[in-house]
Amino acid sequence: MHFVTGGAFNGKRAWVKKHYHLTCPKEVLWLSQYKSASLPTDVNHLTHSLVVLEGLENWIRLEVMMQEQPEFYWQQLLERWMEWESQSMNQMILIGTDITKGIVPISSEERNWRDLTGRCYQKISQHASRVDLIWHGIHQTIKQEAKS
Amino acid sequence: MQIVFICGGVRSGKSRFAERWAQQKSLNSGGTLRYVATGVPSDSEMKSRIQRHQQDRRLDGWNTIEQATDIRAVAKHIQKTDIVLLDCLTTWLNNELYLKPPRKVEHIRSEMIQDIEVIARSCHTLILVSNDLFFDATVDSELVLTYKKVLGKIHQQVVERATKAFHVECGIPIMMKGGK
Numbered sequence: 613m614h615f616v617t618g619g620a621f622n623g624k625r626a627w628v629k630k631h632y633h634l635t636c637p638k639e640v641l642w643l644s645q646y647k648s649a650s651l652p653t654d655v656n657h658l659t660h661s662l663v664v665l666e667g668l669e670n671w672i673r674l675e676v677m678m679q680e681q682p683e684f685y686w687q688q689l690l691e692r693w694m695e696w697e698s699q700s701m702n703q704m705i706l707i708g709t710d711i712t713k714g715i716v717p718i719s720s721e722e723r724n725w726r727d728l729t730g731r732c733y734q735k736i737s738q739h740a741s742r743v744d745l746i747w748h749g750i751h752q753t754i755k756q757e758a759k760s
Numbered sequence: 761m762q763i764v765f766i767c768g769g770v771r772s773g774k775s776r777f778a779e780r781w782a783q784q785k786s787l788n789s790g791g792t793l794r795y796v797a798t799g800v801p802s803d804s805e806m807k808s809r810i811q812r813h814q815q816d817r818r819l820d821g822w823n824t825i826e827q828a829t830d831i832r833a834v835a836k837h838i839q840k841t842d843i844v845l846l847d848c849l850t851t852w853l854n855n856e857l858y859l860k861p862p863r864k865v866e867h868i869r870s871e872m873i874q875d876i877e878v879i880a881r882s883c884h885t886l887i888l889v890s891n892d893l894f895f896d897a898t899v900d901s902e903l904v905l906t907y908k909k910v911l912g913k914i915h916q917q918v919v920e921r922a923t924k925a926f927h928v929e930c931g932i933p934i935m936m937k938g939g940k
Binding site: 673 | 911
C-alpha cells in the first residue's frame with residue numbers, strides 16, 4: 613500500500629502517474645471521488661491488479677463519517693484492502709488531500725471531518741509500505757519499508 | 761536565468777527569508793535589488809501598509825517598481841545583474857483576475873508563466889514568493905476551487921522552472937529543490 617498525500621492542487625495525481633509510468637489508462641483501475649466514483653468496499657469488484665483510490669478526504673466525509681463507528685469502519689476497510697493486496701501482484705495506491713492545516717472550521721461537521729481525516733491518514737500510514745508527501749510536484753518520501 | 765520559489769503559510773517568515781536571500785544574491789552579482797510591488801492601494805489600510813513597506817525597503821537599498829498586472833513590462837527597467845523579488849504570486853493573480861477584463865483562468869495562467877520567463881531571462885535571479893493555502897478543511901465554492909486549482913498549477917509550473925524551491929515553516933526554510 614502506497615499512500616500519497618499533500619495539499620490540494622499540489623500535483624499528487626500527476627506525480628503518481630509519472631512515478632508509476634501510467635501512460636495507458638488500461639493498466640490501472642483509477643477510482644476518483646472527484647469523478648464521483650464510490651468507495652470500493654467490496655474488493656471482489658476490483659478488475660485490475662493496480663488500483664488507485666483518489667480523493668480519500670471526500671470519501672471520508674461522504675461515506676465514512678456517518679458510520680456508527682467511523683474509525684473502526686475505516687480500519688476494517690483498510691484490512692480488506694490489505695488482504696486483497698496480499699494476493700499475487702496486487703497493489704493499491706491511496707491519494708488523500710491533507711486538509712488538516714487550515715484555520716479551525718466554524719462548523720462542527722467540518723471540524724469532525726478534519727479530525728477524522730487526520731486519524732484515517734495516520735491509520736493508512738501505519739500500514740502503508742511507502743508514504744510520500746507531494747509539494748508542488750516535488751515528492752518527499754517520509755516512510756519506506758525495505759522490500760521483503 | 762535563475763528562478764527561486766519560496767512558499768509558506770501566512771506569517772511563516774517567507775518574505776523575510778526572500779528579502780535576505782535577495783540581499784545575499786545582490787552582493788554576489790553586484791546588481792540592483794528590485795522589488796516588484798504588486799499591491800494596489802485600494803483603501804487607507806492598504807495605503808499605509810504599502811508606505812510602511814516602501815520605507816523599510818528604501819533604508820535597505822531596494823528599488824521599487826510598481827506593477828500590478830502584466831509583470832513582463834518590468835523587464836525594461838531591469839538589468840542582467842539585477843535581483844528581482846516579487847512578493848507575492850497570489851496578489852498578482854488576484855490583480856490579473858479582478859483588475860482586468862474577465863478572461864479564461866487557463867489563459868491567465870499561461871500568460872503569467874510567460875511573464876515569469878521573460879523577467880527571469882532579463883535579470884540575474886528572480887525570486888518569487890507565494891502563499892500556501894491548500895490545506896484547509898472546508899467544502900469550497902466553485903470560485904474558490906477554481907482559484908486554488910489555478911494557483912496550484914502556477915506553483916507547480918514555477919517549481920518545474922525553478923533552480924531552487926523553499927518551503928518555509930515557522931521561519932525555517934526547507935529546501936525542496938536545488939540542494940547539492
